[in-house]
Amino acid sequence: MGPRGWTWLAVALSLPSLIPLTATLAALARPDSDTLHHLWQYVLPQVAGNTAWLLLGVGAGTAVLGTALAALVALCEFPGRRWFSWLLVLPLAMPGYVLAVAFIGLFDYAAPLTSFLRDSVGTQLPDIRSRTGLIAVMTLALYPYVYLVAREAFASQGARAMEAARALGMGPWRAFWRASLPMARPWIAGGTLLVLMETLADFGAVSAFNYETFTTAIYKAWFALFSTDTALQIAAVLLLGVLVLVGLEAASRKRQSFARVGLAEAARMPLGRRGWWATGGCSLVLFAALALPLSQLVWDGMAHLADLDLRYFASLRNALSLSAMAAVLTTIAAFVIALAAREQPGLLTTAITRVTTLGYGLPGALLAIGLYVPVATFSTWLMDTRGWDVPLEGGLLLLLVAYGIRFLAVAHTPVAGGLLRIRPQLLEASRSLGVTGARQLRQVHWPLLRGSFATAALLVFVDTMKEMPITLMMRPFGWDTLATRVFELTNEGEYARAALPSLAIALAGLIPVIALTRRGRNAT
Numbered sequence: 001m002g003p004r005g006w007t008w009l010a011v012a013l014s015l016p017s018l019i020p021l022t023a024t025l026a027a028l029a030r031p032d033s034d035t036l037h038h039l040w041q042y043v044l045p046q047v048a049g050n051t052a053w054l055l056l057g058v059g060a061g062t063a064v065l066g067t068a069l070a071a072l073v074a075l076c077e078f079p080g081r082r083w084f085s086w087l088l089v090l091p092l093a094m095p096g097y098v099l100a101v102a103f104i105g106l107f108d109y110a111a112p113l114t115s116f117l118r119d120s121v122g123t124q125l126p127d128i129r130s131r132t133g134l135i136a137v138m139t140l141a142l143y144p145y146v147y148l149v150a151r152e153a154f155a156s157q158g159a160r161a162m163e164a165a166r167a168l169g170m171g172p173w174r175a176f177w178r179a180s181l182p183m184a185r186p187w188i189a190g191g192t193l194l195v196l197m198e199t200l201a202d203f204g205a206v207s208a209f210n211y212e213t214f215t216t217a218i219y220k221a222w223f224a225l226f227s228t229d230t231a232l233q234i235a236a237v238l239l240l241g242v243l244v245l246v247g248l249e250a251a252s253r254k255r256q257s258f259a260r261v262g263l264a265e266a267a268r269m270p271l272g273r274r275g276w277w278a279t280g281g282c283s284l285v286l287f288a289a290l291a292l293p294l295s296q297l298v299w300d301g302m303a304h305l306a307d308l309d310l311r312y313f314a315s316l317r318n319a320l321s322l323s324a325m326a327a328v329l330t331t332i333a334a335f336v337i338a339l340a341a342r343e344q345p346g347l348l349t350t351a352i353t354r355v356t357t358l359g360y361g362l363p364g365a366l367l368a369i370g371l372y373v374p375v376a377t378f379s380t381w382l383m384d385t386r387g388w389d390v391p392l393e394g395g396l397l398l399l400l401v402a403y404g405i406r407f408l409a410v411a412h413t414p415v416a417g418g419l420l421r422i423r424p425q426l427l428e429a430s431r432s433l434g435v436t437g438a439r440q441l442r443q444v445h446w447p448l449l450r451g452s453f454a455t456a457a458l459l460v461f462v463d464t465m466k467e468m469p470i471t472l473m474m475r476p477f478g479w480d481t482l483a484t485r486v487f488e489l490t491n492e493g494e495y496a497r498a499a500l501p502s503l504a505i506a507l508a509g510l511i512p513v514i515a516l517t518r519r520g521r522n523a524t
Contacts, residue, residue, distance in 0.1 A: 066146025097204025
């Protein structure tokens with residue numbers, strides 16, 4: 001297949017990504033007065049206010065916590081710093097709804113710990129199922145987004161800038177505020193915007209806390225009110241918010257162009273005895289975000305081992321098979337799009353890449369309703385006009401397409417990076433020897449890209465295991481997964497019984513995160 005063939009194949013793969021965007025935006029062009037009146041009077045004021053408070057709280061919390069941890073690890077020397085530099089990334093593997101299950105099981109009013117404190121000590125802990133509790137849980141789940149980018153910014157520029165400021169007579173605290181922090185602000189802003197996008201898209205954690213946001217409103221409009229029009233109208237409002245955040249995040253990345261100050265690595269500031277306070281602070285964050293929830297999940301899981309019945313193993317099998325299929329298909333699609341961009345660079349392939357990688361910034365609930373409604377409408381049209389009974393909606397194929405739209409960006413990054421490392425001279429030499437087409441893919445690309453393919457497939461596999469709203473809203477009848485099982489149990493108030501599937505999801509996420517973060521351990 002020549003360059004043009006790869007380009008047209010990439011065009012075909014990009015078309016599904018346009019369906020939810022077009023369908024959702026089209027909902028704004030056909031407003032229904034009754035629907036809009038209901039939304040403006042009963043739905044949007046509450047969900048918009050709740051979402052705004054959640055964005056404000058989680059954004060501020062992750063910005064402060066992620067920046068503080070990144071500054072400690074990158075700029076200071078204290079006991080355990082090298083270990084904490086990668087250990088602090090591990091909470092990224094814990095979905096927000098898994099942390100929610102653990103913390104509600106630990107700090108709920110009837111939980112053993114709160115009952116003991118109330119009966120023995122007379123201390124009543126604040127209600128965990130509140131806006132403050134949700135903000136705290138989501139902050140612990142999402143702070144690594146800010147920590148990762150801020151750590152890189154401080155390590156590459158902030159340390160040398162702080163050293164220069166110290167040489168000019170500034171104290172450590174003033175040097176940090178006047179030199180290091182301003183240099184890292186674009187990275188911190190970019191990481192915080194990613195957190196805001198994840199918060200806006202969250203469905204599992206807010207559902208566990210019974211907190212109404214745009215994503216839960218979409219789900220209720222579809223499954224409780226049985227109104228796809230209402231769901232699309234809410235999704236359209238949510239899409240406008242997502243597009244604003246995507247634009248701000250892209251603008252923040254353009255500002256991330258400061259040159260490195262100096263060539264040699266700057267010495268980190270020793271904290272002396274105060275270093276143990278830094279060690280204690282990092283340990284406390286890891287305990288709260290990882291060790292404590294995992295311990296609670298193990299404790300509750302051991303108490304409900306009887307739930308390991310045929311239904312549980314069926315959910316596990318479905319989760320593994322769906323994740324494996326999504327990983328393979330999405331990685332192949334990412335390779336086709338990346339190869340088309342390499343073989344025939346230009347406006348068309350650039351636009352294809354932008355469109356196909358946009359889905360990761362879209363909430364799962366929005367993708368589900370935006371994809372399901374037009375496909376169901378088309379299926380109905382085929383039946384009415386052609387007499388073709390083709391149930392395109394409600395099947396595994398549409399669910400896998402939704403996964404592909406959502407996670408193509410995750411697979412594209414390592415695959416495109418691997419392709420860039422293949423020198424054009426090597427491909428030209430293989431063509432001169434008659435190795436072209438499928439033979440070139442098998443004998444040249446595959447051996448050199450196996451590591452990139454494995455990384456891409458692993459990342460998509462884990463993200464699919466954790467994905468809740470798309471699976472919940474689009475799965476075929478009877479195709480329950482671990483994520484949907486967690487939703488059903490928490491929806492019934494059975495948080496302790498939700499521990500087993502939550503623990504399986506957490507362990508599935510921890511393994512690849514540990515493998516990927518340990519690669520950079522020696523670099524810090």
